[in-house]
Amino acid sequence: MPFALFLALKYLKPKRSFTSVVTVISVLGVVLGVAIIIIVRAVMTGFGDMWREKILAFKPHITIRAEQGVIQHEDALCHRIEAIPGVLAASPGIESRVLAEFHHRILAPVAVGVDPGHPERLHQAITNLVDGSLALANDGVLVGIDLAGSLGLRVGDKLLVHSPMNLVKPDEVRFPEELEVRGIFQAGQRDVDADFILVPLSVARDLMGMDKGALAIHIKTDRPQDIQAFAACVAAVQQVLGKGYRVQTWQEIDRELFNALAVEKNMMVILLMFITVVAIFCVTNTLIVITVQKTDEIGLLKALGFSSRQVLWTFVLHGWMQCLAGAVLGIGLAMLVLTNLQHVVDFLGRCGLQVFPKSIYGLDQIPWRVVPTEIAQVAVAVILFCSLASFLPAWRASRMDPVVALRRE
Numbered sequence: 001m002p003f004a005l006f007l008a009l010k011y012l013k014p015k016r017s018f019t020s021v022v023t024v025i026s027v028l029g030v031v032l033g034v035a036i037i038i039i040v041r042a043v044m045t046g047f048g049d050m051w052r053e054k055i056l057a058f059k060p061h062i063t064i065r066a067e068q069g070v071i072q073h074e075d076a077l078c079h080r081i082e083a084i085p086g087v088l089a090a091s092p093g094i095e096s097r098v099l100a101e102f103h104h105r106i107l108a109p110v111a112v113g114v115d116p117g118h119p120e121r122l123h124q125a126i127t128n129l130v131d132g133s134l135a136l137a138n139d140g141v142l143v144g145i146d147l148a149g150s151l152g153l154r155v156g157d158k159l160l161v162h163s164p165m166n167l168v169k170p171d172e173v174r175f176p177e178e179l180e181v182r183g184i185f186q187a188g189q190r191d192v193d194a195d196f197i198l199v200p201l202s203v204a205r206d207l208m209g210m211d212k213g214a215l216a217i218h219i220k221t222d223r224p225q226d227i228q229a230f231a232a233c234v235a236a237v238q239q240v241l242g243k244g245y246r247v248q249t250w251q252e253i254d255r256e257l258f259n260a261l262a263v264e265k266n267m268m269v270i271l272l273m274f275i276t277v278v279a280i281f282c283v284t285n286t287l288i289v290i291t292v293q294k295t296d297e298i299g300l301l302k303a304l305g306f307s308s309r310q311v312l313w314t315f316v317l318h319g320w321m322q323c324l325a326g327a328v329l330g331i332g333l334a335m336l337v338l339t340n341l342q343h344v345v346d347f348l349g350r351c352g353l354q355v356f357p358k359s360i361y362g363l364d365q366i367p368w369r370v371v372p373t374e375i376a377q378v379a380v381a382v383i384l385f386c387s388l389a390s391f392l393p394a395w396r397a398s399r400m401d402p403v404v405a406l407r408r409e
Contacts, residue, residue, distance in 0.1 A: 029279030030326025038334035046367030060218035070213035092214030094204035113204025125187035132183030140182035144193035287393035312398035319390030
């Protein structure tokens with residue numbers, strides 16, 4: 001065993017002294033700092049996965065629009081697109097903001113025109129029905145649970161939907177469509193549950209003053225999160241379409257949301273990293289205390305012929321081992337907390353502290369996912385900071401004059 005490592009382990013051995021207490025506190029600081037960073041990153045990653053899954057479950061993966069006007073021969077175009085490998089479903093669609101009225105209560109949701117026979121092909125999220133069914137034929141409408149609560153709607157009620165064309169062409173008066181509420185769905189995302197209604201495609205055409213055609217073609221794929229497979233599918237769709245169409249993917253449409261989540265996650269990590277930096281400064285203080293207490297031993301070692309490099313590495317390794325122990329224990333603590341995260345949240349809820357209200361997030365459990373590369377990044381950052389923090393007291397000890405050190409004794 002190298003002498004520097006042997007001496008570092010000797011100094012690290014627990015003793016009933018003030019130095020041992022300071023060392024334990026320093027290690028605990030690193031443990032808490034590492035654990036908090038990993039827990040926060042795992043929860044933020046889980047939230048990102050949650051929003052991505054909910055968006056992909058309700059919204060199309062690929063949206064096609066005509067460069068000018070409306071899409072003609074939409075059914076034939078959908079059949080050609082569905083023949084592409086990787087495409088699960090393609091359907092014409094019309095989306096527009098409308099006015100929904102019930103008992104003199106008015107809201108302005110987005111009406112989505114869908115295939116009345118199989119609305120769940122492109123909107124799997126609506127299969128989570130609170131009440132009713134998915135039957136949209138004969139002027140039916142599906143509404144989100146939050147929208148239904150705001151208007152006081154129940155299954156079987158008649159909802160008046162006013163056309164936006166009354167504002168575009170005020171000289172033409174269009175009577176509202178009276179639709180029967182067939183089902184109330186809960187997608188688990190407030191933006192969807194409070195701001196969307198699903199109507200038959202024919203009703204959407206009437207609301208927009210269209211006799212035929214569609215404003216968009218909505219496509220679902222089998223692997224929207226597989227970058228290579230999804231890119232190949234998008235390229236195949238573009239090849240089938242030719243010129244005159246604009247293709248948008250789900251990443252492009254919801255880019256702002258995912259960018260906001262990424263920025264928030266990075267900012268949280270940067271802010272919480274300061275906790276670990278403070279803990280590492282505690283390690284520096286511990287090394288300073290040890291070098292002061294071991295001044296006579298350092299002087300004796302150098303008088304016996306041990307090099308400054310060996311003394312330097314002794315205290316650098318001492319700091320490394322503290323941070324390494326803190327990083328390992330911090331990772332273990334983070335995994336323990338994440339595994340029992342819901343129990344912790346439930347306990348805090350019983351104590352009167354609502355950490356994750358279901359009424360706000362629409363989820364029964366806090367989502368989380370640990371990314372191994374993120375754990376490795378935290379561990380490497382801790383070791384790097386520790387190396388920088390350990391160098392100053394170690395360098396001071398290595399430059400100590402043995403004559404002066406022994407004379408102090």
